[in-house]
Amino acid sequence: MRRKGRFFSLTALLPAVLVGLLVLPLTADAANTPREQPLVADLSKHLVAITTGFSGTDVLLFGATDGPGDIILVVRGPVTQQIVRRKGKVGGLMWVNQDYVTVENAPSFYSVASTRPLEDLVGPATLDRHQIGMTHLDLELSDLTLGETEEEFRSALFRLKEEQGLYSYAPGTVTQLANRLFRSELHFPSNVPTGTYLVEVYLVRDNDVVNAEITPLIIGKAGFGADLYLFAHEHSAWYGVGAILLAVVAGWAAGALFRRS
């Protein structure tokens, strides 16, 4: 049962991206018209197309500041519901899924990169406010019957997501040049969830966030795989019939090919 909303047709989303690109700089401009912008950033591409040969991709983030300062970079994928289960021993014999916690608003992808470790840059209150860092995410947990072990489920979620390559924290990976230019390579693995991502860039000076910029990034299936996924979810029964016919024809062909006994 996957969300249908996770599928994106790239052509349909193109206008949204263009609007996003136009609107963001404009609103930022309106806020500080007289001065030069303290922070600008952009991505090497704003659309990642998952095609048949997709095996993960890198997107370059680059930008400039109007003077010295540290950079924190946060990438958030679309929010999903996640169930975290824990195994327990049943009847003194078997390990069986027992307790579970539903996280209603877990980002499907979440990565933090920065010029220096977060704790050296800003205080915990600021990290909480901007939800920077896994432990500062404002997660909404339901089905809580466990009380004291909630924290364990939270850290299990982070750990498992890190193992899948979907959550990461990489201090020191944003590189700066002459206190003005900065760049960082954003990696998205092959199992990256589709949807609209937000790439947030924070400029930090004197233990405080002084400026921020948000850029959208769209990750969507494209081509044959996208059509197939859409068909499987929108017309499930016909997809089933198609899968049967395809298998029968393929099996028949394979059998005929090896007819010589």
Added chain:
Amino acid sequence: MQIYLPIAEMSVNLFLLLAMGGGVGFLSGLFGVGGGFLLTPLMIFIGIPPAVSVATVANQFLASSVSGVLAHWRRGNVDVKMGLVLMVGGLAGSGLGVWVFKVLRSLGQIDLAISICYVLFLGTVGGLMLAESLAAMRRSRRPLPPSRAGQGHHESWVHRLPFKMRFRKSRLYISALLPLAVGLAVGILAAIMGVGGGFIMVPAMIYLLGMPTQVVVGTSLFQIIFVTANTTFLQSTFNQTVDVVLALLLLPGAVIGAQYGARFGSRLKAEQLRVLLALLVLGVCLKLAFDLVTRPDDLYLLAGGMK
């Protein structure tokens, strides 16, 4: 070379898939069973979600059963009437199985159900097969006439069941309820375990129904076609977990592997083959049982939301 699987939503190495198909195909050609009990755990092992693995194996077996049944059909080794009766039970069973699968998945217990089914059935089938084939090997060393095991020694209540039918090709006159029940049970298991059910169906046909060995494999493949077609349809419709790209990529390896397996198998004695198969089945069973009772490395696991 990586290839992105649209339904599983991940990319897998193409050559790994071809090799897996080939390896399992070789064993299935060698032993005359589908090999789903190996393929499904292997797919889960390389990271394909269990729900997608189970549903896709059904689709892949539909294809390999079609190609397998053609050969048996030409040799006249398919008991169509028996196959159809088994199929009726199998269709009902796979429908029930897909529903049970959905319920268990929403309860978060599908992995446990799959593991327990595997341990129970692989253990039983493997154990019985090992005992029987070892006994057969011992008999064949002594110059005694082989006892006609599995034929004509059913309990009397079996013969008193109603709806008797004549199955000419199998040379049987038994109640239709027997094959119906066998079909039903195998259908449920096939849907839950992601197997064609051959490794349960074939022994059940030989030992429970008393069918002659030469029509067993062809007839079981014949009915597996219908059951896997039904499973494919139901899994697609209710769970959207059939990945046709994955199924098609597994097929070439499986078909070619099966040819070599069958050729290699013809050089071995039937009892030797059965002992090897029994050991393989028991090995998989023990591995799964071990995993079930030892403390897992990680007690936690993630599952996506249900809607």
